[in-house]
Amino acid sequence: xxxxxxxxxxxxxxxxxxxxxxxxxxxxxxxxxxxxxxxxxxxxxxxxxxxxxxxxxxxxxxxxxxxxxxxxxxxxxxxxxxxxxxxxxxxxxxxxxxxxxxxxxxxxxxxxxxxxxxxxxxxxxxxxxxxxxxxxxxxxxxxxxxxxxxxxxxxxxxxxxxxxxxxxxxxxxxxxxxxxxxxxxxxxxxxxxxxxxxxxxxxxxxxxxxxxxxxxxxxxxxxxxxxxxxxxxxxxxxxxxxxxxxxxxxxxxxxxxxxxxxxxxxxxxxxxxxxxxxxxxxxxxxxxxxxxxxxxxxxxxxxxxxxxxxxxxxxxxxxxxxxxxxxxxxxxxxxxxxxxxxxxxxxxxxxxxxxxxxxxxxxxxxxxxxxxxxxxxxxxxxxxxxxxxxxxxxxxxxxxxxxxxxxxxxxxxxxxxxxxxxxxxxxxxxxxxxxxxxxxxxxxxxxxxxxxxxxxxxxxxxxxxxxxxxxxxxxxxxxxxxxxxxxxxxxxxxxxxx
Numbered sequence: 001x002x003x004x005x006x007x008x009x010x011x012x013x014x015x016x017x018x019x020x021x022x023x024x025x026x027x028x029x030x031x032x033x034x035x036x037x038x039x040x041x042x043x044x045x046x047x048x049x050x051x052x053x054x055x056x057x058x059x060x061x062x063x064x065x066x067x068x069x070x071x072x073x074x075x076x077x078x079x080x081x082x083x084x085x086x087x088x089x090x091x092x093x094x095x096x097x098x099x100x101x102x103x104x105x106x107x108x109x110x111x112x113x114x115x116x117x118x119x120x121x122x123x124x125x126x127x128x129x130x131x132x133x134x135x136x137x138x139x140x141x142x143x144x145x146x147x148x149x150x151x152x153x154x155x156x157x158x159x160x161x162x163x164x165x166x167x168x169x170x171x172x173x174x175x176x177x178x179x180x181x182x183x184x185x186x187x188x189x190x191x192x193x194x195x196x197x198x199x200x201x202x203x204x205x206x207x208x209x210x211x212x213x214x215x216x217x218x219x220x221x222x223x224x225x226x227x228x229x230x231x232x233x234x235x236x237x238x239x240x241x242x243x244x245x246x247x248x249x250x251x252x253x254x255x256x257x258x259x260x261x262x263x264x265x266x267x268x269x270x271x272x273x274x275x276x277x278x279x280x281x282x283x284x285x286x287x288x289x290x291x292x293x294x295x296x297x298x299x300x301x302x303x304x305x306x307x308x309x310x311x312x313x314x315x316x317x318x319x320x321x322x323x324x325x326x327x328x329x330x331x332x333x334x335x336x337x338x339x340x341x342x343x344x345x346x347x348x349x350x351x352x353x354x355x356x357x358x359x360x361x362x363x364x365x366x367x368x369x370x371x372x373x374x375x376x377x378x379x380x381x382x383x384x385x386x387x388x389x390x391x392x393x394x395x396x397x398x399x400x401x402x403x404x405x406x407x408x409x410x411x412x413x414x415x416x417x418x419x420x421x422x423x424x425x426x427x428x429x430x431x432x433x434x435x436x437x438x439x440x441x442x443x444x445x446x447x448x449x450x451x452x453x454x455x456x457x458x459x460x461x462x463x464x465x466x467x468x469x470x471x472x473x474x475x476x477x478x479x480x481x482x483x484x485x486x487x488x489x490x491x492x493x494x495x496x497x498x
Contacts, residue, residue: 002073004443006436007057008239009050009079009157011035011099011261016057017429018068019436021445023456025429026068029060036096041103044096047085047160054161058225070228075165075217076210076439077236078243078431079158081178084136089152091169095144097157098136101261101298103342103350105135112138112180116196123183123190127278130350133179138197153203158236166215166233170206174237177283182207184284184291185273210237210286211441234442237286240264240294242434243401245286247425248457250449253396255387257380257414257422258430259404263300265345265383267395268292279346279386286438287449295345295383300376301403303338303354307372312365323366324373325409329416329471331367333358336375337482339490346382347483351494355486373410374472377417378479384418399423399459401430408463415463417472424460433457 003026006017015030033049036042062069082100087093098104112120112128112135120134121127128135133156141148155163156175163169176182176189181204183190189204208214212235222229236242240258249256249268256266269282269291276282280293299306312320335357342350356371388394400422404410415422429436437456446452 002071003068004436004439004445005061005072005075006432006434006439007054007075007077007161008242008430008432008435009077009161010239011080011101014050014053014057015432016061017432017436018061018065018072019433019440019456021440025427025433027061027064028429028432029057029064031056031060035099039104043099043102045083045099046096047093047157050157050161051164054164055225058227062226069226072228072231074213074232074234074439074443076234076435076442077158077161078239078435079156079161079175079236081156081175081238081240082131082133083157084133084140085155085157085160086140086147086151087153087155088150091152091163094147094150095140098139100131101341102136103130105130105139106350108135108138108142112197116193119196120180120193121278123193124177124180125184125275125282126180127348128180129344129348131344134181134193134197137199151203153205155205159205162214162233162235165217165221167218168215170208170214170235172208172210172212172235172237172286173284174210174241174286176207178238182284184282187284208235209288210235210241210438211288213442232443234439236435236438238283239431240266241283241286241292242431242438244268244292244434245437246429246431246433246457247399247401248453248459249292249399250287250453253393255384255395255398255420257398257400257404257418259300259376259402261300261302263297263376263380264294265380265387266292266294267387274390276386276390280383286434293387295380295386297338297376297379298344299338299341299354300379303336303340303376304369304372304403306340307368311368321369321407321409324370327366327370329413329468330475331371331374332362333360334363334367334371335475335479335482336368336371337479337486338372338375338379339483343379343483346386349487351491352483352487353490353494355482357482373413374417374475375479377404377413378476381417381476382480395420397421397423399425401425401428411463412466415465416468417476419465419469421465422463424462426458426460
């Protein structure tokens, strides 16, 4: 029996999955690392924390399954997208990584729009947003020139783990697509964009497929970790693309909804080239020569965690959610807009803020909890509506993963709001399983992606739309008015606060 190891580098923790050739998860482990917020809107991490977490995870796996450690064929990665890692010519880390959820770069986004907005949208199929990598590079270039002068290369987070394991520097197309520097159709760095913003060509990493073997594990590291020095290291990919692969999203009639810190609504595009005019993200997939599109709610699970931490801190999560089934759809006239960190889809607005609308004295905690869940789901429906409108078709099935898949009431809410069958996974492992699947593809376990999905992905119960669809249709019409009704006031409050 041989195994593959998938490492998922998230925003707050790293998870490792050891998987066998039958697609069975043998053992898993995780390790946390801190997030730094030195100023309002800043979000940073030390990449060495990722390395320490990877070591901890591998050591935990060894202690759980020591007999498997010399039978690992390959390791691959899934990683948080967009976050900027800068290295000098000796591959030393120059500053903490600026993360995807850092919003300091509004002025840089405006600068990109003014100088190359149409070109960026045409070539990268995405519009400049604070989360993307290019604005972060321009911020460092402007505000930390001493650091910028030392930059020899930039990487995305999972690529730093790939460098740590092999000594080789590269990034894959799915992660590169989130930088605003990749020509996503021709799968090359766009040197016109680089030249406009005076980015040296020599700092760009080599581009590879997510399934490409980038080397074998360094012998000294293998010895330190107790692993075989013959283990192949496979490039890996962006977390959302890996999550889609791990959920079996391989046809255009399937969607994926994922509720983590942020929320994602995603669909597989195959080889179809869509022009969403920046309304949705359009990225290269980890599946070679394929694309996917997605919309993002910046504060999905974060909205629910924020409410719990501030108003029900001592409750365990199951108790916190227990009463929502007793609240009717629409939370008896209470609506929530999950804009507590600004919003991305469909409103590219870093200054909009969240709100409860319709509050009266009959509302109790369970109304607020359900309203938050419904608001998150309405926000994700915004992305669904854009996709289905431009694609001119309805999705037949949506796979639900993350926080929204852990509660039966929320799953039914999704089915009713999305008006689509919701499918669950028997054992959800998220992007980590996608990373393990990339390792399996990289070392030649399967002849095709479909064959691998049939082996690795097992579905659980489904949830179907009910007559409640008609109730949510009415509330969704009202929900869509909240942004426009509160935009001006939100912006004024943010300006006053800063």
